[in-house]
Amino acid sequence: MPKHYPVGIFDSGIGGLTVAAAIRRAMPAEKLLYLADLARQPYGPKSPRTVTRYAVQAAEFLVGRGVKALVVACNTASAVALEAIAERFPELPLLGVVEAGAAGAVAASASGRIVVAATEGTCRSQAYERAIARRRGGCRVTCVPCPLFVSLAEEGLTDGAIVESVARHYLAPLFDRLGGDDCLVLGCTHFPLLAPALARLAGPGVRLVDCAEATSTMLAETLRGLEAPVGGAGGLSLIATDAPERFARIARRLFPSLDEIGTVELADL
């Protein structure tokens, strides 16, 4: 692919913008083309079969537009559909947030005792367990489904009493029961929005791994390997499969750093 092509990013919804924002900060010269499959979100509770079908369609759409690399910025889709996308587009440089988050966890954890907060689909897939085991043996990985975090983040409820009580509901029993966990992976792209509240709950001995940052780091390496980084102005174009105005409104509220959020294109997959 020509190196002036954009990097394609897709997520079921708005959460993947945490990844887009991290990439914008680290590589401001890159053009990003972001697809949110709002018509069929959330992917988290859906079956692997259905998520794979949706994810391959999203990849086909972005490849059809022309992208030099594809970032699957949805943990559920990364967990279950990355191989299917790779089979469909064997030449395409392809990154998933799960692989990046696992790499970040292995680097951050001294004890090898790692907690992953994720969606039900990601937990059920055991993708984090496998991705961490490929990088380092003997880790103990505990994956906790935290589906309400997604709704809270999408509502703009990112801190305060409600977030704290939901976070305690999911995570306090775990941090009370287990000993020696020193790493909490925010294994859903929505969760970095709740990071301050989660960090308080986890306590000072636990390092948070933000898979959006980890993915941005991995993409920089990939583009260097392809000799595909660019100079120039960069930018972010947004496409949604439903409700583009609502998407733009929420995106502007949740991601004030992404000041280029203008019109969102509507597309059918």
Place this chain on the structure above:
Amino acid sequence: MPKHYPVGIFDSGIGGLTVAAAIRRAMPAEKLLYLADLARQPYGPKSPRTVTRYAVQAAEFLVGRGVKALVVACNTASAVALEAIAERFPELPLLGVVEAGAAGAVAASASGRIVVAATEGTCRSQAYERAIARRRGGCRVTCVPCPLFVSLAEEGLTDGAIVESVARHYLAPLFDRLGGDDCLVLGCTHFPLLAPALARLAGPGVRLVDCAEATSTMLAETLRGLEAPVGGAGGLSLIATDAPERFARIARRLFPSLDEIGTVELADL
């Protein structure tokens, strides 16, 4: 339609089972065929265009199976897609939860000051405002989007500290600010699951209208009008467009009264 045919019911997810349960209690001889469009849920945040497309497809599916009446047990779909379904199937006896909830509210409210808790899509459509105005002039209807209630109910979090804090977040400012409201419509089929917590918050002067019960009452009238009630054993058959095992598991946990929940059929729309 032959009167031994089942009544079709559809919802985007599990919430419409509150309607199915109310119908089972009131009309145990009826056969019910319930379709949950889990592959594309939730409908609440989606655009009218998309919800209408999905709802018409769901109606086509159930009509294809043979139903003597169709209950749209999803407030969002009732609010935006009922007319499109009626145009597609002009002969089909068709009921929506919004019409039934509005009828219940008008009957329950003395002051005519009515609060409707609903999804974003239902509120944006102003369907409750219109349906109530058709029945009684001069009412003041305040529609409050409460999207987190859906996620809470689906997680089985139906009471306790988290539900209370979320309910206060949405509704306390309203009950504090407004005076004279005497009716709270549970304008989403998930919300009756949270009824005890919502009733405590609303206080003793506010009557709760459960649109599941209201819909069951309206269906009984419709079937009597058609001379289509049946005798016999009745029953409930479930179909889902994704994740049928998960659907059965959650349905059994949330609806212990529906002891006939067995295998859920998987269908593509």
